[in-house]
Amino acid sequence: MSSAAGRTAAAQQLERLVRRVQAQARVPAVSAAVHRADRALWTCTVGGTGNDTALDEQTRFRIGSVTKTFTAVLVMQCRDDGLLDLDDRLDRHLDLPAHGELTVRRLLSHTAGLQREPYGDVWDTLRVPDADRLVAELDRAERVLPPGRRFHYSNLGMALLGRLVGQVRASTWAEVLTERVLTPLGLTSTTVSPGPRAATGYLVDAYSDEAHPEPPSDFGAVGPAAQLWSTATDMARWAAFLADPAAMDATGRVLGPATLEEMRWPVTVTDEALWNAGFGLGLILVPQGDRVVHVGHDGAMPGFLAGAYGRRGGEGTPAAFGAAVLGSSGTSAELLELPHRLLAAAVEHDPAEITPWRPGDPAPAQLRGLLGRWWGEGFQYVFSWRDGTLQARGADDPPGKPPAVFAPQPDRPDVFRTVAGREVGELLRLTRDGDGVVVRMHWATYRFTRHQEAFDGYDFRA
Template sequence: MTTPQDELLPGTRRALLHRIAVAQAEGRAPSLVAAVVRGGRAVWHGARTSVAGHAPDENTQYRIGSITKTFTAVLVLRLRDEGLLDLGDPLEKHLPGTDAGEATIADLLAHTGGLAAESPAPWWERTPGSLRPELSDVLGEQPLRHPVGRRFHYSNPGYTLLGALVERLRGAPWEDVLRREVLEPLDLHRTSGQPQAPHAGGWAVHPWADVLLPEPAEDLGRMAPAGQLWSTTGDLARFAAFLVQGDERVLSAGSLREMRTPAAPPQEPDVVAGYAYGLGLELRRSGERLLVGHSGSLPGFVASLTIAAEDDVSAVVLVNCTSGVSPVAVGADLVRIVADAEPRIPEPWRPAREADPAALELVGQWYWGTSGFGLRLGADGLVSLEPLSGNGRRSRFRPNGDGTWTGLEGYYAGEPLVPVRRADGSVDHLDLGSFVFTRQPYEEGASVPGGVDPRGWRGIA
């Protein structure tokens, strides 16, 4: 008997239900809904609630707080990909007069712009956005807390500026642009700036008594790009699949990999080790597993979107209480349960349809000094350079069409790999960002900087 690959085993489903039931009960949450994504689609939905007859489902809206920032980052990357801006551009070039214009677009995306974490009083999450009608009201008289570009400092006003940037370059309100360019193409019809029935109400649970207090649900106004959205587990499951696979109508897989790449490590000892920030996405380590996504909170709600791209498993957790449940921890556990119980089945190996003879000439063993490396050509046309010992620098390289290659990751990201040929056309060595790789350790006759002792290898007399 076999189980279709897009279905979870009964034991896995029970383990998922048990995890959210424990979280809802121990966290004393009015309700908790969750979803798991695998293979580009939701394969499990679960819900627990304390209100009889009102069980939420995958179409029930919850407020998602700062997960909104990931949507805003997608809009900014779209502007970049269209050539309307460069991530290295200072904000002042496109949105002048903010008193924060020295920060680059990348700084704002990665929270390295030096801006304050919050807007000036009153507490923006619990007061109407009408109190902050202008960007100057969001930034205050002293918008900077740190030198620009020097350190990671999470900033809600920074994403307000990115939303204003989108509005300036698109000539339309942020939410209208988001709906037209992201929500509608991805069929996220239950994601919106204002709550749409059916939706959960936000609650505060008394820390010392089993009683509730309703929380306000303010329109954040200018701060909307930092945390306004409402969504569902169904919509966020589709969004999680997009963040892994890409959709050429919205954003390419390459640009999404860029978003998932660490751009701002945290400042120690301010935060727990194993956390970093990309371009609109948080990165966390859970054991050996890299988790990418975003958390969110506003009065009455906490939320998380968690992606383990290597395992092809994502999780969404939405809760309607101000505190008590850690959706990040629950999301990480949901991913772990599925990934460990039902590990990803790899695609069958398939040979390349054709091979470039010049690339084939390069494969095999190379030495950087005395360190051995293997160069392998994949069916995708990329070459990978890996240390034979298992320890050391490694990278994949894409062909440039002229016999040279460019590194894609790690230490060699962006660095040129150039086969240097002799007069007869044979390969003398590989030049990797000025490092010389030869077929034998310090190969005699190869062009090695500093030369090779003519007496060759020898023992000690």
């Protein structure tokens, strides 16, 4: 089968997945997209909008809590610009009647212990507070858990972070979002209001084929948690950015790769017994096995469900790889699993091309003598020169495990900083004999020698 025929067959597999979920889960409208750097954007729409507009790639859906990923990025921009610190208390920047002791970091990771929603029965009445009332009634909201105790999802917490962004930028959350994220990334179909091309959201009856339209709602001051509308194409691109910012934003106009890496680091698990998902700084992390993780968020609002995830790691994963599924039903949970299935199927049926190996530059002369096998803590490690860097990995590490990577310290010869992988942040120090041969190393203060030794220096060759 030719490459073109293989890609066509893979696209048909993806389309079949979408059509099956739309039919079996009984969703009035589904829009899906897959973004990857090495292929044209793939899209699929099934169903109808429920109004007088046609369903196509430009149809907007409510994305609910996927909005939180945008607010989290805005917060991290403020941190990178020196406007706040993640360990700042809220009351350092906002005048609040209560809960000002909670930190930015805790709110981003949903570990602040703040109650889920603003004061009042917002899901019963669909009346949410404006900005002034959100703050005025904050003293009536509970801190239901001690900060840092465990994961507890909070729309109220994300609403406060949105207000914080507006405060430190002397603007509004919506204006900052448009100026600093949507416009630079070209996400022109992502908006705070539905616009004229939006699908109607439904609740589909469990025991009949009736689809009841849900009332439209504006989430007011809680908008930074769930307000946005978007298209599957925009959301697939956004998911690709969250997973691979270097490929989507090469100049770092929105956020640098190191900051996204920080956001993707798991802070907590969402279930203490089943570690099926974790939470970073505003991002959901879903392990897939074999060192693959999907990063993004789900969303739910009356009449709508959404999921947008990017894929990191694993053989066959292309650069800038993200998938999004938006649906006009509030009850079809199968929609939330579909982005993960699309990402897995795309890799299975149309993996990224294997990049050929090519010879590189030799290791610097002063490092050639240390390459090879060393022993530390009773285990064997292999030090090598790859891609222009000094690297190390355990001799028994599985092939997919990333190596430790070291960077030289310009003002300290024979001292390196671990910048990735095992013992990141720690120093590697080389010790040479009188002839300049490296005879010993200390990594994170542990002694490394050419032969296996006990901690007291006993050499098993003796």
